[in-house]
Amino acid sequence: xxxxxxxxxxxxxxxxxxxxxxxxxxxxxxxxxxxxxxxxxx
Numbered sequence: 001x002x003x004x005x006x007x008x009x010x011x012x013x014x015x016x017x018x019x020x021x022x023x024x025x026x027x028x029x030x031x032x033x034x035x036x037x038x039x040x041x042x
Contacts (some may be wrong), residue, residue, distance in 0.1 A: 017034035019026040021041070028034035 017028045017031045019034055019038055021038065026034060026037055026041075028037055
């Protein structure tokens with residue numbers, strides 16, 4: 001980034017949702033996807 005020339009850069013980061021239940025690790029693309037998976041598993 002250069003504030004003298006009004007330049008900037010954008011960085012994005014995607015973090016997966018994670019849950020641990022009954023010796024099982026659940027990983028999903030989003031919290032809502034993970035909620036759906038856990039609800040189905042109950």
